Amino acid sequence: REYRGAPTGTDIECRGWRQEAALRLLNNNLDPEVAENPEELVVYGGTGRAARSWDAYDAILAELRDLGDAETLLVQSGKPVGRFETHERAPRVLVANSNLVGKWDDWDHFHELEARGLIMYGQMTAGSWAYIGTQGIIQGTFETLAELARQEFEENSLEGRVVATGGLGGMGGAQPLAVTMNHGVCIAAEVDEDRIDRRIETGYLMDKTSDLEVALQQAAEYADRGEPYSVGVHMNAADMLAELVDRNEIPDVVTDQTSAHDELEGYYPSGYTVAAADARREADPETYVAESLDTMERHVQAILDLQERGAVAFEYGNNIRGQVREHRGMETAFDFPGFVPAYVRPLFCRGKGPFRWVALSGDPDDIRRTDEAVTELFPEKDALHRWIDLAQEQVEFQGLPSRVCWLGYRAADDPDGLTERARFALRINDLVADGEIAAPIVVTRDHLDAGSVASPNRETEAMKDGSDAIADWPILNALLNCAAGADVVSVHDGGGVGIGNALHTNNHVVLDGSDLAAEKARRVFTTDPGMGVVRHADAGYETALDEAEASGVPIPMRERER
């Protein structure tokens, strides 16, 4: 099977740029530079796929090429299933991936249906065609670690600190670079040597070894000198952390990004090479799962032990705590917090989240132009400027050039009452209209955003009012994105924390320089982050209620919330 990534340039195969954008982003998700395993249509995060099968992929492309400007294509778990006439202001593509009725909403049923070819795991941005490679997560990881440093260390930096983690996959691969960008030292366990090599090739990781002793020595030396350093350790993450406990080598920070959300296809049990594990998984999946969960139990115990001895510990969104609590009855698992309540929720309350954009031209200059625009537009945002500088220096583009940064609401700061996201999107749209950018830019985001997700073990862990598991919110968010005119709207079950553990949404808005694009952008980038403000205001967060007041977000029963 041949696949080459997204078409680029200013000529289009489809009947309009909105359809073309969907086609390019789907192909970009499968670009060998971007996807972890494009032969299998796997983009990242265990088995997160962009399409259900190559047949389905071909059919999606054919539909997109043929789709009119007032038509809407329906994609059910990576397969095109219908097409209807709607209107210009409606989305061009509607996507629902991996969703199951509650009682059947678990991996067993999912795998049964997957085996019959009826469903696909969409992860977050895999099945919604919004993955932009490791870059997508890197700024989030950078921001999270920066916030951690602010909260935990006097220096407000990771300088001289050692972070121990595991997993150098599609998302986890961002960890070493985010640590070094924060001037720290990172030791990351990874069982798959190819992944380690890949991170080194792309500049995300500096060094590798299979000798933990060596890694620790190097780490200590760099940390002492206050210099950034990262090393991939070719071993199982659970074994590495257990050894740190045994040697009483306590890192400053401990976390993990192995694909623990999926005990069968994501996580590797201890005692196997990758090849041996893959064979065992094929031959005897039940034993594999049991051993996988045993390893996770030791893994979590090691994190708890390191925390006990002084390390700052947090879960990095892979549901490893939920897995061992559910399958091993380990209640202490939740004694270390998730990264969202610890470091991200305050941003969500203000509608701030990961805004990302992709240059459909394929031309890196287009992103450079947007980099300039965002820094011009927000001259007061020091962290943003620092991020853009670092990203330009250190982040290599994978597939279509793209950028990510966290933008918020703060409509209050704008004379026209525009949100930060809307203001920037309109600016890009003008640049496209003026020909300063070669082809349209498509704006999208992570499913992990302020108002787009219900995920009790991650994004909505420990909500103030206890509303963690209520899924009305992401459903309203998807409907509202549709009402506001996003060009692609998706709803996924599972994602980073596994089937039945989360519901979340995505959107795309194509900025082609037209008035219609401006209209859509103004609305979507008000309503979508606005849902973050509304959702957290409803849960009683003061920051969200303040933001709503300052930015004029109507909260119908707000007097009753305080």
Place this chain on the structure above:
Amino acid sequence: REYRGAPTGTDIECRGWRQEAALRLLNNNLDPEVAENPEELVVYGGTGRAARSWDAYDAILAELRDLGDAETLLVQSGKPVGRFETHERAPRVLVANSNLVGKWDDWDHFHELEARGLIMYGQMTAGSWAYIGTQGIIQGTFETLAELARQEFEENSLEGRVVATGGLGGMGGAQPLAVTMNHGVCIAAEVDEDRIDRRIETGYLMDKTSDLEVALQQAAEYADRGEPYSVGVHMNAADMLAELVDRNEIPDVVTDQTSAHDELEGYYPSGYTVAAADARREADPETYVAESLDTMERHVQAILDLQERGAVAFEYGNNIRGQVREHRGMETAFDFPGFVPAYVRPLFCRGKGPFRWVALSGDPDDIRRTDEAVTELFPEKDALHRWIDLAQEQVEFQGLPSRVCWLGYRAADDPDGLTERARFALRINDLVADGEIAAPIVVTRDHLDAGSVASPNRETEAMKDGSDAIADWPILNALLNCAAGADVVSVHDGGGVGIGNALHTNNHVVLDGSDLAAEKARRVFTTDPGMGVVRHADAGYETALDEAEASGVPIPMRERER
């Protein structure tokens, strides 16, 4: 608390008819003539509510009165939570009720969250403001029993046949009338005497007794004479059926519509009066639930025994089989079929489902005019004509005058390629425009419709390809309704089969005589039933593939389906 049902007439409180329609339908749901327990905001079906609390109700009304023609109100489990600017073609109200993330999607979590005031049970048309009293279900029940008669009895009628059932609540109360409309005899057990009286008052039921002996004698006499008859038996349904088994009195048909989907607040265990059961529920809910499930087990066993001895048995959508299989391990429960695969799915494959419309004027003449219109428009549909005649004679309006009938796709039959639903909606819109109808008509439907629901124990039981539990479909349906411009779009978990057992959607389209209404109607009544065709075509039903071909519904991978 005062509540008086919907405002009527041609003057409006809101800024437009779309908002006014939502306001009237919400109030209509709470009309004492319509709702089972309006003081508690309970509309029907156990605890299916129209709003979360009276405060939330007031706030919804205030928001609707103030809502602009390009604004969208968000309702989360019966509470207004936000309002955003969208556009005219977008919905005015978006609703998500009772939705929980999969792993938490059960009654325990639901009740916990309900107790904290964070969620509400929306049932199907309760929380989506589309309930029209027992009339709403009666035509479905009529159609189902007519289809049953066609399949099971040579006479194609229930004449001389006895149907034994239970439950005379909001929906179940339609059973006796639907049986007598099909010329049969109905014996219905009901523990709540008030409910029996209410069905007699409204003309749905003829007689009552608390002596089963008497009921059986009467039934036999009427059946012998081939005359229609119905009697409410004031006793527990499980006890009644068990006694029929003991006496070897085998009815021709056996089914049930007690609220068995909710073992705590819907179903009554044997051995209690209503008052005693209510007290026990309060004092000791755990015992209540255990006894409730014990009774259900005997109930299902009696149905199986009657089936064994020759009765035609089917489950009528209250999940009583699922309850005893899940909580009592009774695997034989599914030895009798659900009514959907048995009698309804062939209609769904053709996009046919329960289309209903409500006269916002409050004037019964408006419905009479639409009755004429629908019979004029479909002169060849005998069953439809028979239904309209019977309905005019025997169905008393409750609250706002309304009508329901099953309309399908069959765009192939229309010169303009319009579906039946679209054709009729456009006709109504013209009548409103011409002033032949006093005020706008709002068209809505049951959540049980061709393409709107995933419910493995009911609507999607035993799908041909095994895709029963895939919830991508209702999510796509809701998004598409939104894209097509329905005025209200809702997504609910639970409904008739209980939390975690189903996901389903609803829509409203307001026909105010305008071009915009015509545009919306044409689109929504193509896409919404079209999803039924698409969903069943994807599952491999020939009827659906034929309908798609005949009516020009694009099925992207259709060659691959056959």
